[in-house]
Amino acid sequence: MRKTIAILLCLASGFVHAASEVGGLDRVHVDLGDEVSLQRGARTFVNYCLSCHSAAYMRYNRLGRDLGMGDSVVEQNLMFASDKVGDLMTVTMSDAHSKNWFGVAPPDLSLITRSRGPDWVYTYLRTFYADDESATGWNNKVFPHVAMPHVLYEWQGTQRAVLEGDEVVSFEIQKPGTMSAVEYDDAMRDLTNFLVYLGEPAKMYRGKIGLWVLLFLGILGYFTYLLKKEYWKDVH
Numbered sequence: 001m002r003k004t005i006a007i008l009l010c011l012a013s014g015f016v017h018a019a020s021e022v023g024g025l026d027r028v029h030v031d032l033g034d035e036v037s038l039q040r041g042a043r044t045f046v047n048y049c050l051s052c053h054s055a056a057y058m059r060y061n062r063l064g065r066d067l068g069m070g071d072s073v074v075e076q077n078l079m080f081a082s083d084k085v086g087d088l089m090t091v092t093m094s095d096a097h098s099k100n101w102f103g104v105a106p107p108d109l110s111l112i113t114r115s116r117g118p119d120w121v122y123t124y125l126r127t128f129y130a131d132d133e134s135a136t137g138w139n140n141k142v143f144p145h146v147a148m149p150h151v152l153y154e155w156q157g158t159q160r161a162v163l164e165g166d167e168v169v170s171f172e173i174q175k176p177g178t179m180s181a182v183e184y185d186d187a188m189r190d191l192t193n194f195l196v197y198l199g200e201p202a203k204m205y206r207g208k209i210g211l212w213v214l215l216f217l218g219i220l221g222y223f224t225y226l227l228k229k230e231y232w233k234d235v236h
Contacts, residue, residue, distance in 0.1 A: 025142070028122035028189055030196050032204050038067050041194025044187060046078045046089075048151050049109065055089040055198050057110040063089070066201055103135075103147050114199040118192050125188040128153070129161040129171055141168045155179045155187065 031037065042063065045055070060082065064074040071085045079085065095105040113121050120142060127141035128150035136149040141161070150156070157177030162170040179187065197204065 025117075025119040025123045026126065028118050028192050030118050030193055032193070032197055034193065035068050037190045037193045038197055039069065040187070041190035041192070041197075042067060042078060044191045045109075045194055046080060049191075050080070050089060050091060052091060052093060052106040053109045054091045055110045056108050058089045058198055058201070059086055060089060061085045062201065066197070066204060106148070109195060109198065111199050113192065113196045118196050121195055122188055122192045125152070125191060126156070126185065127168070127171070128156070129159050129168070130174065131161075152184075153177065156184045 060074050060079055061071055063069075063078070064071055064085070069078075075085055082089070099105055116124075124140060124142050128138050129141070130137060131139035134145065136147065138146070138148075138150045138153075139161070140146045140148075155177050156179065157173055158175040159171040160174050161168045162172060177184065
């Protein structure tokens with residue numbers, strides 16, 4: 001009994017810890033069936049993220065097939081860091097150069113939404129703010145003292161944080177960007193949607209396959225029941 005109570009307390013503490021991490025994050029609607037959103041997210045990723053962050057578990061041609069694009073479209077619009085459409089989505093910048101320039105090697109983003117969660121990534125992309133005390137000139141609400149600069153500041157503009165103590169409670173736009181707030185939020189939703197796809201590409205097809213599997217099991221179960229009745233009819 002004591003062991004059971006201890007296990008339940010551990011699980012409860014884990015749930016409380018998880019809830020505290022999720023608190024304060026902005027919710028994002030992820031839809032892997034939205035092919036257009038995934039394509040826009042892929043375009044943003046290769047133009048603004050792939051120069052530093054790799055997605056080393058994904059190949060360009062697989063990306064094209066999943067997102068409804070042929071190899072020629074992928075080569076013309078998404079391949080800026082590779083020569084062959086069958087190559088992995090890696091970066092040419094070495095870890096040594098990354099550490100020299102940023103102080104840390106930028107992580108591979110293949111599993112970032114599975115590690116941090118889509119809401120965290122979406123909030124992170126939207127809560128960069130100018131910070132004169134930072135080496136890069138930028139800081140982030142959910143990742144304080146982040147080494148990454150705000151590469152999308154031209155879209156979002158420059159915002160300053162409104163603080164209560166050490167906590168960021170809101171933002172004030174200091175210099176508008178080329179996008180409105182709604183347009184930027186939509187773009188970050190597309191990018192987050194794409195990163196969710198990167199974390200588990202098979203998820204796009206797993207639901208469809210699951211329906212066929214359940215249908216097959218239902219039919220198999222029916223015929224198995226008939227076979228059982230045939231075997232046992234003489235017994236009764």
